[in-house]
Amino acid sequence: MSSQASCFTVSNLYYNQTILNRIAETFDVTFERASSVATLMQAGYASGLLLICPLGDILPRRPLILGLVAFTATLVSPPISTPQPTTHKNKTQWLPLTLTPSFPAFLTLSYLTGLTTVTPQLMLPLVGDLAPPHRRASSLAVVVSGLSLGILVARILSGVLAAYTHWRNIYWFGFGVQWVVAVGLWVWLPDYPNKNPGGAGSGGAAGWMGGFWRYLEILGGRGRLAVTEPLLVQAMVVAFLLSAVFTSYWTTLSFLLASPPYGYESVVIGLFGLIGVVVILAAPVYSRLVIDRVVPLASALMGLTVELVGVVIGTFTGSYHVAGPVVQAITIDLGSQFTQIANRAAIYGIRPEAQNRINTAYMVAAFSGQLTGTAVGNRLYAQGGWVYSGSCSSKSSFMSSFALIMWLD
Numbered sequence: 001m002s003s004q005a006s007c008f009t010v011s012n013l014y015y016n017q018t019i020l021n022r023i024a025e026t027f028d029v030t031f032e033r034a035s036s037v038a039t040l041m042q043a044g045y046a047s048g049l050l051l052i053c054p055l056g057d058i059l060p061r062r063p064l065i066l067g068l069v070a071f072t073a074t075l076v077s078p079p080i081s082t083p084q085p086t087t088h089k090n091k092t093q094w095l096p097l098t099l100t101p102s103f104p105a106f107l108t109l110s111y112l113t114g115l116t117t118v119t120p121q122l123m124l125p126l127v128g129d130l131a132p133p134h135r136r137a138s139s140l141a142v143v144v145s146g147l148s149l150g151i152l153v154a155r156i157l158s159g160v161l162a163a164y165t166h167w168r169n170i171y172w173f174g175f176g177v178q179w180v181v182a183v184g185l186w187v188w189l190p191d192y193p194n195k196n197p198g199g200a201g202s203g204g205a206a207g208w209m210g211g212f213w214r215y216l217e218i219l220g221g222r223g224r225l226a227v228t229e230p231l232l233v234q235a236m237v238v239a240f241l242l243s244a245v246f247t248s249y250w251t252t253l254s255f256l257l258a259s260p261p262y263g264y265e266s267v268v269i270g271l272f273g274l275i276g277v278v279v280i281l282a283a284p285v286y287s288r289l290v291i292d293r294v295v296p297l298a299s300a301l302m303g304l305t306v307e308l309v310g311v312v313i314g315t316f317t318g319s320y321h322v323a324g325p326v327v328q329a330i331t332i333d334l335g336s337q338f339t340q341i342a343n344r345a346a347i348y349g350i351r352p353e354a355q356n357r358i359n360t361a362y363m364v365a366a367f368s369g370q371l372t373g374t375a376v377g378n379r380l381y382a383q384g385g386w387v388y389s390g391s392c393s394s395k396s397s398f399m400s401s402f403a404l405i406m407w408l409d
Helices: 002-013 020-027 036-051 053-057 061-075 103-116 119-130 133-164 169-188 204-228 230-258 266-281 283-291 296-317 323-347 352-384 386-406
Strands: 080-083 092-095
Touching (some): 002 036, 036 053, 036 103, 053 119, 061 103, 119 133, 352 386
Antiparallel strands (some): 080 092
């Protein structure tokens, strides 16, 4: 259930990536301006990781998770008061994210939706807590596979719907799926105990004040973990660079494939997401056969090596032949799976009593990397095309490998 919930919740962040060109057309903005939708969605997610996920250490997990999913589902379609055209200037109409003609409103709501889409990051520490050490990597791989599958499903569905219907229909789909997830979790999610029984929710003003101070203490403690645990620091650096490469590729790919010499429709661009399905579905298998049996460093280095080779090939052949982006998609997905699962298996053994804080620090680094990769990748693509953005990704992959090699010390 955790894997399924993670799959359909994280999709909220990626529906826009294969339809950025259609968003640009609808709102009459440039490709670079349209890419800020993806950037702000990821910025909101990073903010949620920073401010909301630490609550998992002081609030009961079941009501926290259910509340976030329900609130996100509502936020996908919140009311926005927007003036009517001049012929109806004395009236107002309440328009949701799926209908608003205002690009600034669309950007704002994208950020807020990302802010509350952090349910998967409350599931992962929970799995790390429950799984025995010798099965931790394979257990985490099931949830991570759900996350990755959600990313691909989001891209495929948005591409298909944008090709045959209006692109906004993907947001209506997201609205409905979020409520299905909320109901499913309400039925099947167990009532996990509060990790801080004396904190918020224990009753009375004193309990809530204690919870507030505990929350501030946890925020500060997370910062200390991020600078005092060498293994976590190195994993965060790798996650930042790896995520930057991943999102830079997927957000600029739609522009490459929609432009000459390809000129593909949204449905074809969306189907590129199918490339990584086999890699993702096989993650629990190779996690059990490889990652559970070797040290995390070896698995992470294998993943980064594969990714670096694929990025170089895709960067310098992608402008001329579609095989380049295909090879790059396969290697990025495979390398990312190997490295991320290995990193998580390693860091969840650092401080078992601080899983949410460790996960928050790690994921803030990862999604800061996604934010950076989206912004920098699109900026470089606007300046020099596919080779410019891909060259930056190649350097990031090399730096990730170097950071892991330093782990040997």
